[in-house]
Amino acid sequence: MATTIEDDETPFFSSSSQPMGMFTGDISGTGNQSNKNELSTLNEPVLDTIKRDLGAVLRKFGYAVIPRESATLLQQWDLWGPLILVTILAILLQSSSTKVSSGVEFAQVFTLMLMGSIAVTVNSQLLGGKISFFQSVCVLGYCLLPLLLAAIINNILLYISSKSTIPILHIIRFLIVMAAFGWAMYASTRFLGQTQQPSRRLLVLYPIFLFYFLIAWLIILHAHPK
């Protein structure tokens, strides 16, 4: 007991024998496992980092395309996928040939994504769920993949229809985009619907439905730039 009191009362710059050991140490860490992991990723080659992160992004795309029971999207969220998808979608949805409004149209998709994520997050938190803003951006962004594929097919079909006049193409376009909308809705339901009690699930899903529906209609209404 007496020794511990002595230790507590040891002043900072004393010249007693013990304190010198306190100021020396290993810079590589205090033996904490996560500390070691954190520093080890700084030393690894850049190619390894890129491969690992790219693999994670591609794996999440896989989860978005084939929805499975997995908590990966929510727990290990990242924003690369949403960034890539929203940028490509914004480029595809530009229809104006003038420079002034094309910039505004490009920003509209980003604004829509931002507003949609804020709405989904706030709504989910107010209904008792535990989801953060970045998690909802991650899930909404990754589940945009089917709609992006539909937008690409839409542009191809528009190009074909500008060369020839086949009326059925418009109906095909509509059906493809609606199918992609249903797919995106189902995928995000599997991820975001899990964070709620069953009776409230419909309440959480409505803003997501609105968000994807709006994007689907923007794709359908898109005209090929001349």
Added chain:
Amino acid sequence: MQENLQRRTTINNNNNNNNNPQATSLESGMPSVGSIVWTAGRARAQQAINFYANIDYLRPYFDVEPKEILRRLLHALTPRWPSPEENIKSELYGPSMIVFTLAAILIYQMKLASHSVEDGTLIGTSFLISFGYWIGSSFAISSVSFVCNTHLNLIQILCLNGYALFSHCLVLFLATFIHTGHDHLLFYGLWCIVGGLAAIRMMLVVMARTINPRYRVLLGLFVSAIHMFFLLYLHFAYHELAETVSHAFTNEATVSADLPVIARAYQLVDAVTQSQEIADDSHNNFNMSSLSTEFLSPIISSTCN
């Protein structure tokens, strides 16, 4: 990545807690740059915490079941004199979702009409209009009802006003998707019937809670006037294409030909609806039923820009 972020924030918090509030430099008594930065960051963090506390304050108003929401949506269009013991348990989920839906419908209408906005984006404008009207008109009604001594608090008015916007969503949705030969008549009919029902319902609830008969009438007229005029404003400000299309159907000359897309839409819809008699090259092969014509005419008009 998330673990790193969390570790960094906890380390920062620990560092901040250990610092002195206002560390001054040794030479003069002026606060150092670091301490200014830290104080500003602390103030901002407290603002963020207050924001989250506000979310908790709103949480009880989001405690509803889907069936209850559907019931309230239906009752928003059925005017009846509320009984005295009836207590409006207000909730904010239904109104918020209705306002989001209204914003989505406005975005769709503006896209159809190629409405251009100089400052800001289309989406920002529609959100501003929808949320601005909901909150602004609720505050206005709340102020007037305070003067008229009505037994309604702000949250109840927000709830009532939000559910009344369901009529706006319905009317604009139907007016956008159904294009017939009598577009104006359809809109005015819907405006009177659906808008009127919701306005009367809101008016009766507000009137039932006001004691003074003169104030009762005044408040009732004020509430229904705001409601009906907003629907008119939404239609005429954001629904140019439908009006031009209706002119095309009745073969009247259009007044505004500023936007080229509207002039061409006039030609195209004219061609499509005058049953394959006009030799327009790109639309000769369209042989659709009338329902799909109405449904796809916005697509056709925007496709051939």
